[in-house]
Amino acid sequence: MTARKRFLVALAGASALSVLATVAVLVGPASAHKDPVTAQQLKAYQDALMEEVRKGDLLFHGDDAIAKQMGVKLTATGMACAMCHPMTADTHPHTFPKFQAQMAKFATLRDMINWCIEKPNQGEKIESDSDAMKALEAYIYWSNTGSVLIPGRY
Amino acid sequence: MSELEQDRREIASVLQQPGARPDPSLKITRRTFIHRSCLVGAATVAETFAWWPLLNTLDIANAADAPFKFAWISDTHLYPKSLNTRFVEKTVRAVKEVQAMTPPADFLIFGGDLAQLGTVEELELGVELLKEVKIRKVYIPGEHDWYLDMGKKWGELFGQANWTFDHKGVRFVGLDTISRAPDYWSMKKMSPKERMDHMSVLDGTVAGPWAGVGRDQLDWLQKTLSNWDRGKPVIIFSHNPLYEYYPPWNFWVRDWRDVNEVLKPYTKVTNIHGHVHQVLYNEIGTMRSIGMLATSWPWPYAPEGVPKLTRPMIRVDPGDPYDGVGWSPWSVSAQDKVDTEYVMWGRKEVFAQSVEDSFANIPEILRPRIADNMYPY
Numbered sequence: 001m002t003a004r005k006r007f008l009v010a011l012a013g014a015s016a017l018s019v020l021a022t023v024a025v026l027v028g029p030a031s032a033h034k035d036p037v038t039a040q041q042l043k044a045y046q047d048a049l050m051e052e053v054r055k056g057d058l059l060f061h062g063d064d065a066i067a068k069q070m071g072v073k074l075t076a077t078g079m080a081c082a083m084c085h086p087m088t089a090d091t092h093p094h095t096f097p098k099f100q101a102q103m104a105k106f107a108t109l110r111d112m113i114n115w116c117i118e119k120p121n122q123g124e125k126i127e128s129d130s131d132a133m134k135a136l137e138a139y140i141y142w143s144n145t146g147s148v149l150i151p152g153r154y
Numbered sequence: 155m156s157e158l159e160q161d162r163r164e165i166a167s168v169l170q171q172p173g174a175r176p177d178p179s180l181k182i183t184r185r186t187f188i189h190r191s192c193l194v195g196a197a198t199v200a201e202t203f204a205w206w207p208l209l210n211t212l213d214i215a216n217a218a219d220a221p222f223k224f225a226w227i228s229d230t231h232l233y234p235k236s237l238n239t240r241f242v243e244k245t246v247r248a249v250k251e252v253q254a255m256t257p258p259a260d261f262l263i264f265g266g267d268l269a270q271l272g273t274v275e276e277l278e279l280g281v282e283l284l285k286e287v288k289i290r291k292v293y294i295p296g297e298h299d300w301y302l303d304m305g306k307k308w309g310e311l312f313g314q315a316n317w318t319f320d321h322k323g324v325r326f327v328g329l330d331t332i333s334r335a336p337d338y339w340s341m342k343k344m345s346p347k348e349r350m351d352h353m354s355v356l357d358g359t360v361a362g363p364w365a366g367v368g369r370d371q372l373d374w375l376q377k378t379l380s381n382w383d384r385g386k387p388v389i390i391f392s393h394n395p396l397y398e399y400y401p402p403w404n405f406w407v408r409d410w411r412d413v414n415e416v417l418k419p420y421t422k423v424t425n426i427h428g429h430v431h432q433v434l435y436n437e438i439g440t441m442r443s444i445g446m447l448a449t450s451w452p453w454p455y456a457p458e459g460v461p462k463l464t465r466p467m468i469r470v471d472p473g474d475p476y477d478g479v480g481w482s483p484w485s486v487s488a489q490d491k492v493d494t495e496y497v498m499w500g501r502k503e504v505f506a507q508s509v510e511d512s513f514a515n516i517p518e519i520l521r522p523r524i525a526d527n528m529y530p531y
Contacts, residue, residue: 050524057525061355077240078233078270083451084472086357086403087520090454095516102473119473146519154510 049138056139059132060088072132075121081136084120088143095153109137161398162459165438168411176422176442222322223485225252226494228265228393228428229448231298232276232283240475241270242283244449248481249286251497255483260321262287265428265446266296266332266393272350277307292317296393296428297332297364297404301353302346305333316371318378324486325382329392330371331407335364352526356403356453360526365394365404365429367413376416387422387486395445396425397438400456402522405430410438417441426494431479432513433496433504436461447496452478455514465505466512467498476500478513 058066062080067073074081085091093109100107103115110128113136117123126132230245252262264284269276277299284291293312300308305315315330338360339349352360367375382388390396396413399405407413417423423441431453434445452470460466470478476499485493496504506512 054525057523061523061525063525077238079238079451082355082357082523084454086453087457087522089457089518089520090513090516092516092518094518102471116472120475143521143523144518145521148517150516153516 049142052135052138053142054139055131056135056137056142059136060085060139067132070130070132070135072124072126072130074117074123074126074132077120077122079121081116081121088140091140091144092147092153093137093140093144094147094149095151098152098154109140113137113140158401158459161401165398165410168414171439174439176424176437176440220322221486223255223257223259223483225255225259225262226265226391226426226428226446226482226484227252227262227449228446228481229267229296229431229450230280230283231267231270231448231450232279233270234273234275235279241450242279244476244479245280245283246286247476247499248449249283251481252287252483253289259289259483261290261292263328263391263426264291264293265391265426266294267298267428267448267450268293268296269299271347271354272299272302272307274307277311281311292319292326292328292391294328294391294393295330295332297335297353300332301335302350316374322486324387324389325379327375327378327388327390329367329375329390329396331365331367331392331394331396334366334368336362338362355526357523358526359522359524363401363404363408365406366408367392367396368409369412372409372412372416375413379416379420382420384419385421387424388417388420390417390423390425392425392427394429395427395434395436395443396441397436397443398459399430399434399436399461400459403453403456405456405459414439414441426484433464433467434461435464437463444494446482447478447480447498449479449481451475452513457518457520460514466514467504468501468506469511469513469515474500 055066055070059070059072059074060081062075062078062082082088091109091112096109096112097106099105100112100115102119103111105111107115110133113133114125114128118125227245227248230241230248232241232245235242252259262284268280295305295308295312295315299305309315315333316328318325318327320326335353338344338352344352352358353364379388392407394407395405396407396417397410401408418439421440425441425443426446427443428446428448430445431448431451432445432455433447434443436443452467455466467478478498480497480499482494482496484495498504506515509515
């Protein structure tokens with residue numbers, strides 16, 4: 001690697017770090033809840049959520065590009081989550097955790113997401129705390145905003 | 155009050171006037187043919203009749219001529235075989251069952267969405283699979299068949315999208331409810347594939363309220379029915395329901411008010427439709443409307459707007475590709491009774507027997523998707 005390239009890489013790294021540092025100062029835990037929350041902070045928190053929702057929405061609707069970008073293969077049949085769950089209908093995140101008959105075990109929403117990926121979609125299971133799982137979860141919960149919590153509902 | 159609620163109140167006030175019901179002869183009865191194979195026992199018979207786990211019956215009285223049967227298959231959503239064989243297998247099964255009907259059906263109506271993404275390969279695969287049905291076949295299009303090439307290939311294969319014929323005392327009409335979408339692609343310079351991709355997502359927000367009959371076709375329908383006795387049966391096939399159930403998924407036609415105006419004088423109108431992939435029943439004025447199962451996959455009920463007259467179907471096991479899907483044979487008796495039967499594979503009961511087993515069991519409030527639109531959402 002040339003000195004120039006090394007410099008550019010270092011510069012890019014430093015830039016990324018400074019952006020993260022700014023975000024951390026803005027929304028980070030150091031001052032969390034100790035000062036009145038600002039409109040700017042609220043927007044940053046909301047943007048963080050909506051970015052996950054957007055990614056989850058794309059994954060849920062079978063977008064190949066985002067799946068590739070996030071390194072996941074959610075389907076091998078052309079089926080996407082949204083084909084059985086338009087607008088996340090019938091995913092019922094507000095009923096988890098519960099005993100899930102298909103798995104014959106007490107399950108979380110993440111367990112169910114993986115079950116659907118593996119069974120109907122014949123895709124590859126994703127890590128429970130992976131970025132893709134968080135995004136899917138964010139989209140499903142966000143889309144069900146207003147549904148009343150009824151954990152355990154069959 | 156939401157826009158949806160306002161529309162539903164309008165439906166109630168305009169179309170569901172006190173006393174305005176379909177002809178009393180158009181009543182639903184239920185007939186079950188559970189596991190006839192078990193009664194008979196023979197393997198060959200079992201192979202034939204194991205396909206009829208449960209048949210629901212709908213009766214229309216007052217037909218004139220000889221009894222006959224017809225069959226409905228729709229929403230096969232075929233992908234190329236190389237990608238998905240399940241949808242192919244289920245189409246093959248439905249086709250075999252239609253061909254095995256005893257007495258045989260006079261014709262098969264294919265109710266749209268033969269293909270998933272409207273490709274030549276998918277449509278031709280559908281034609282190939284349906285060749286096994288030797289009786290007369292008639293077709294109406296679904297949106298999945300259309301928006302890649304704007305119906306060019308579909309038209310080459312199946313001809314005119316709307317049509318009519320009389321058969322043994324019943325006037326049959328096939329409507330095209332899918333080809334009149336507002337142009338959402340030209341301004342954004344979408345490729346045909348992009349246009350199709352947006353159309354193929356049920357909860358997409360870009361294609362908008364695409365389902366409609368259109369003024370031109372309404373005029374044609376009016377003309378078509380003008381020489382038909384108002385007391386004789388009319389059966390209208392459409393891909394979408396001819397009323398408003400849930401517009402965000404195009405479970406409607408946007409010009410349902412005009413459709414009702416045209417059909418109002420006729421007292422025995424039955425609308426049979428696909429698109430919803432679920433058990434559905436409604437009465438609008440003097441028309442009754444029945445939703446058919448897909449062979450591909452079931453849709454859940456919409457979070458609101460399910461007609462009160464619908465008896466919900468069972469909750470489906472997502473681990474069984476044959477659950478919640480199927481097709482429907484219909485029969486018309488000499489007394490003009492028209493029976494329909496939901497053939498849902500692997501089920502003794504199509505209708506939920508308890509609240510817990512209903513597909514509409516858990517209340518949910520849902521937001522439309524965002525990622526197919528530009529920020530801000």
